[in-house]
Amino acid sequence: MNTKAFETYESEVRSYCRNFPAVFTTAKGPFLYDEDGREYIDFFCGAGGLNYGHNNDYIKSRLLSYLESDGVMHALDMYTVPKREFIEFYEEKILKPRGLNYKIQFAGPTGTNAVEAALKLARKVKKRTNIFAMMGAFHGMTLGSIAMTTDASSRAGAGVPLTNVTHIPAPYMFPELDTLNYIETLLTDDHSGVDKPAAIVLETVQADGGINVFDVEWLKGIRAICDKHDILMVVDDVQVGCARTGTFFSFERAGIVPDIVTQSKSIGGYGMPFALVLIRPELDLWEPGEHNGTFRGYQLSMIAAKAGLEVMLNEHVEERVQKLSAVIAQAMEEIQALSPEKIKTRGMGFVWGVDFWRFDHDGVTSKKVLDECFKNGLIVERVGRGNTVVKVMPELLIEEETLKKGLDILKNSISNVIR
Ligand SMILES: Cc1ncc(COP(=O)(O)O)c(C=O)c1O
Structure with missing residues (x-):
C-alpha cells in the first residue's frame, strides 16, 4: 500500500483516511474496492452522500x-x-x-x-x-x-x-x-x-x-x-x-x-x-x-x-427502508445483548448507532471496533460525544443478503473487541 504522497504532501487536516488504511480504486453499489483488490461493505456511505450506492447504473x-x-x-x-x-x-x-x-x-x-x-x-x-x-x-x-x-x-x-x-x-x-x-x-x-x-x-x-x-x-x-x-x-x-x-x-x-x-x-x-x-x-x-x-x-x-x-x-426506496430497517433493528438488539449494561443501540430507518460510552469516554473501544470491522471488510464511521458511537449507515438499495452480511461483521467485530 503506497500512501507516501498523502503522508508527505497532503495537509494534516485529512481525517477519514486515517481510519481506513487503504487506497481505494473502484466502487459499486454497497461495495468499495482497494488497490490490493480487497472488497469492503460500505456502511459509511460517503457520510450520507451516497444513499443510492456507488456508481448506480441508471444515474x-x-x-x-x-x-x-x-x-x-x-x-x-x-x-x-x-x-x-x-x-x-x-x-x-x-x-x-x-x-x-x-x-x-x-x-x-x-x-x-x-x-x-x-x-x-x-x-x-x-x-x-x-x-x-x-x-x-x-x-x-x-x-x-x-x-x-x-x-x-x-x-x-x-x-x-x-x-x-x-x-x-x-x-x-x-x-x-x-x-x-x-x-x-x-x-x-x-x-x-x-x-x-x-x-x-x-x-x-x-x-x-x-x-x-x-x-x-x-x-x-x-x-x-x-x-x-x-x-x-x-x-x-x-x-x-x-x-x-x-x-x-x-x-x-x-x-x-x-x-x-x-x-x-x-x-x-x-x-x-x-x-x-x-x-x-x-x-x-x-x-x-x-x-x-x-x-x-x-x-x-x-x-x-x-x-x-x-x-x-x-425503486420505492422509502418503502424499502421502512421494511428493511427491521433487519437492522433486529441486529441492533443482538448487538445490545452482547453487553446489555454497557452497549446502547439506537436509530431508525437506515441510520443507527452503537454507543460504547459506558466502556470509555474517549472512543478507545469504538476505535477498536472500527479497526476490527475494517480488518473484516466493513467500513463504518464514529460519531458522538468522544467519538464513542459507531455509526451504521448502509446505502438504501443494498441487497438484504449484503445488509445482513455487513451487520454480521459488525456484531462479530464488536464481540471480538469486548470479550
Ligand atoms: C446535518 C448536517 N448539516 C450540515 C453538514 C455539512 O455538510 P458539508 O460537509 O457538505 O458542508 C453536515 C455534514 O456532515 C451534516 O451532517
Whole structure:
C-alpha cells in the first residue's frame, strides 16, 4: 500500500483516511474496492452522500449521455435545460405529492453552504441575530454553521468567537428536563437573559451528534413554539434526508412543515456536490445575488440529482427502508445483548448507532471496533460525544443478503473487541 504522497504532501487536516488504511480504486453499489483488490461493505456511505450506492447504473447512464452531448457543464445560475428539468421534477414528484410549497434556492454545493444561506435568510427576514440550535448538533464547518455545531474540536478550529447562537439541551441529555418548556421560558421570562431568535435550527435525527432520534411529539412542540413566537423552524436535512429515515424528508414522520429546509449530500444522487435551500415562498426575500457561489450551477449535479430522485421513486426506496430497517433493528438488539449494561443501540430507518460510552469516554473501544470491522471488510464511521458511537449507515438499495452480511461483521467485530 503506497500512501507516501498523502503522508508527505497532503495537509494534516485529512481525517477519514486515517481510519481506513487503504487506497481505494473502484466502487459499486454497497461495495468499495482497494488497490490490493480487497472488497469492503460500505456502511459509511460517503457520510450520507451516497444513499443510492456507488456508481448506480441508471444515474451513471444519465451522466454519460449528458457528457457525450457536450451539454453545458458550468452555468452559474443561468437558465439551463438540466436545471429546468430538475426543478420541474422536484416540484411535481417530490414537493406537490407531499403537499409542500417551497421555493428552491441553489446554494454553493455543500451542506454548510446551504446552512449558511438558511441562517442569513432567517436573520434577514426576522431582523434578529440570535439563533437557537441544539446541543449535539452538527451543521457544518464554516463560521455561521460552526457556531451552531457543538463538538469542541470542530469549534476549536474556528479561530474566532462563535456567537449569536443559544444552545438548547437536546431532550435526551436531561430526561427530567422538559426542553419545550425550557425554550418557552427562555422566550417569555424577561429575566432569561436570552435574545429572541430568528430561527430554531435542528436535525430531526442528530447524526454526527451520536444518532439521536427526536421524538415526534417533541418536533411538533418545536413547530408550535415557532408558530406562537414568530420564529422560523429550520430543519437541516443534509445528512438524514433523501429517504434515509424512511421518508424522503426526515420531518415527514412528525407531520410538520418547516419554514426552511436544507439539503445536500445525497440530493446529489451520485455523490455529486449539490445543495438546496427550500424556502416557504413568502420568506423568499432575497435580493438577486445576495447569496451566491460559483458552483451553484454545476450541471452534472442537477442531472445526477434528478436521476437519483427517479431511482428513489422507481425503486420505492422509502418503502424499502421502512421494511428493511427491521433487519437492522433486529441486529441492533443482538448487538445490545452482547453487553446489555454497557452497549446502547439506537436509530431508525437506515441510520443507527452503537454507543460504547459506558466502556470509555474517549472512543478507545469504538476505535477498536472500527479497526476490527475494517480488518473484516466493513467500513463504518464514529460519531458522538468522544467519538464513542459507531455509526451504521448502509446505502438504501443494498441487497438484504449484503445488509445482513455487513451487520454480521459488525456484531462479530464488536464481540471480538469486548470479550
Ligand atoms: C446535518 C448536517 N448539516 C450540515 C453538514 C455539512 O455538510 P458539508 O460537509 O457538505 O458542508 C453536515 C455534514 O456532515 C451534516 O451532517
